[in-house]
Structures are given as C-alpha cells and as structure tokens.
Amino acid sequence: MKCKKTKKVTYVNEKTLIVAVDIGKSVHHGYLRAPYGKEVKPFPFYNNGHSFKDFWSKICCFQREQGLEKIVIGFESSGPYAEPLCEFFRRRPVTLVQTNPMHTKRLKELTGNSPNKTDKKDPRVIADIISLGHALTVVVPEGAAAELRRLTHAREGELKTQTADKNRLQHLVFIIFPEFLNILDVSTKSALYLIKHHPAPEDILSLGFESLCAILRKVSRGQLGTEQAQELFKAARTSVGIIQGKRSILIEINHLVDRIECEQRFIESLEEMMNTHLREIPYSQNILSIHGIGTVTTAGIIGEVGDFSKFTTSNEMTKLAGFDLFEVSSGRHKGQRHISKRGRSVMRKLLYYAAVNTVKSHGIMHDKYQQMLNKGKPKTKALIAIARKLLKIIYAIARDKTIRVCH
Secondary structure, three states: OOOOOOOOOOOOOOOEEEEEEEOOOOEEEEEEEOHHHOEEEEEEEEOOHHHHHHHHHHHHHHHHHHOOOEEEEEEEOOHHHHHHHHHHHHOOOOEEEEEOHHHHHHHOOOOOOOOOOOOOHHHHHHHHHHHOOOOEEOOOOOHHHHHHHHHHHHHHHHHHHHHHHHHHHHHHHHHHOHHHHHOOOOOOHHHHHHHHHOOOHHHHHHHOHHHHHHHHHHHHOOOOOHHHHHHHHHHHHOOOOOOOOHHHHHHHHHHHHHHHHHHHHHHHHHHHHHHHHHOOOOOHHHHHOOOOOOHHHHHHHHHHHOOHHHOOOHHHHHHHHOOOEEOOOEOOEOOOOEEOOOOOHHHHHHHHHHHHHHOOOOOOOHHHHHHHHHOOOOHHHHHHHHHHHHHHHHHHHHHHOOOOOOO
16 A cells, blocks of 8 residues: 655746745735846835735736746745735735745844844745745635634634633632632633622622522532532631722622623634534535534634645645654654644644543544553643544545544
C-alpha cells in the first residue's frame, strides 16, 4: 500500500511576479519583485477601495513591463486587517498566499545581517519566504462554511467574556457570602438564580428552610434539594461576609448575573444558527454521526478548514490545526516529540474536547485510548493522539462524503 505524503507546492518560477504586502490597520506597504532581481521598492497604500485599485493598476503595469504570466500575492497571517485586501484580490487572477510570522521574524536576521524591523524591510522578507516556497495557500471559506467560521469565532469570544464575568461574580460573592462558594458553583443555573434573587446570607434566612428547599428543587429540576438547603441555611447563620458597602456590591452582582444570562442566551442562539448552516453542508451530518462529536465541534472544524477539497492529504489538515509533530535532536540526544501549535488554535481546542468525549466508556476511541495508557503514554499526550486521529477520520468523511466506521 502506497503512503501519500504532503506535496510541497511550487508557487514561483521565471514567469512569476511576487507581490509582498506588510499588513497594517490603516496603511499597508507593498513591494513588487520580478525574476532576476528587478523590483519596485516598498511603497505605502491605504485600506480603502480607491487605494486598492491604484495598487492593482501598479501590479498590472509592472507585470506587462516585465512580460510575466503569473502573479503571487503574499502577506503575513495578521488577523482581520488583511481580510478586506484578501476579498479584493479573490476576484482577480492572482494566487494568494500567506507566511508564518515566525518565519518572517527569523528570516529578517539574514537581510542586512540585522534584526532591524521596519515597514520597508518586512515586505522584502515576505517576498524572500515566498521565493523559497515556504508560503501557504490562503483558503477563504465561502457560503455556509464562511458563516460557520464567523459563528465559531463569535462563540469563542463570548465564552471568554462570560468566563471573565463569572470570575468577577465569584469574587464579589466571596466578599459578602464566602461560604456560598463551598456549597454551589456560581456557573450553575441554580446558583445564579439564588445570587440574583437572594444573594446575601440574610436573604437566605428570610426565605425559610422550606421555601429554600422548594426553590432549589424547582430551579435545579430535582438535582438539588434538602441537603444543599441545609448547608446554605447553616452557612447563612454563621457567615463572615462583610456588611459595610454591601448595597453597592449587590448592585454590581445583579448587573453581572444579568450579563451572564444574556451572554448565555446569545451563545445558545449562535449554536442554533450553527445547526441551520450545517444542514446546508451534506457531509456535516456524517461527521455529526460520530458519537462524541457535536454541533459546535463540527461547525468549528468546517469553518476553520473552509473547503476540504483544497487539501490533498490528511497531513495537510494536521498541519493546519498545528497538530503536526516535531522534535529537537542533536548527536546522541534525541528529543521528545511535541505538537507544533503553529496552526488554528480554535481547531485544536475543539478537537481536544472532542477527544475527551470519545474516550469515555462506550466512546468510539475508548479502547484505543486505554491501549495508549497501558503502554505508559501520559493522558494529555494520549488525548492529543486521539484528537489527531479524529481529524483524519473527519477529513476522510468530508473527502469521500461517506460515513466511516471507527475502530
């Protein structure tokens, strides 16, 4: 059986015009390089439609002068500031590539034998990387996949905000009723309800034991009851929470609970929209059929990949996620293997959590996980290995549009 390896794509030949752009928030710096050293020195242009058209005219003019056939436009992976430029050039006959900022940082030492970093130097370094063939194709998701990427990033951002609010809420509750945190977790619905309506120890006591029991049973749907009510009642009687300034703290607590509830509703609405867009992608239902992989993971992976057909091997997918392995060895020293983490962090996170779900008892990866542990592999490394395997399975499903049986 032949083993397919990731092929290195050659972007540049003697008929290629290299266009390098140092991305900025409002001002970009462009640089044009033809074969045999002919160039247009770095020049600024702005992040607006008129300036983009002037930039394109300059590229076309230089291409005609040099008699070149192909245009490769490259830039650093630089977050949202490159997206308008990407969208502009996506509709034109060019190849878009991006470079790893780490490569730019290290290669600039060779340019002029100096670590100097300027807007005029960076485009030249980016052009050098493209010439060496170390740039990556820009895969811009379209249609439902584009919506899924935006929804995934919105959800990740909202989760971070919600976590910060919960940490702040926990800090404030500790000040007025520290014993509460030993009984209930502030992230649960039951705790949030009590914090919002009966936050202080005297509020718990004024409720009465029977009423407190009834509230806990109702809000938790039977999961909490007499035991937790007794602990809360006892803690409220002997609480060491502060008294001075409590009224102002309660105002902030109420505001934080409202924000957390609003954030939770927004997260749930994002997940509903993910479900809607997943129905537009036929193979998504096959991925969802894998026990332990849910809506959020499927939507996130499809959104981050964009178009599975742009990848010829599963190794390319592994590298995109930053799950490719490396080691540092020299002479007799053989280093341990680690994942590079030079890829999409959201994708890694979702796959890791999916691995945690699939290694549970009766999960599709439970037996494989146990085999790894029995061989002495640490739990974290075993989970990462499972995440890598899951990514390869998902790639195969998306490529063949069939359900794969997992062993």
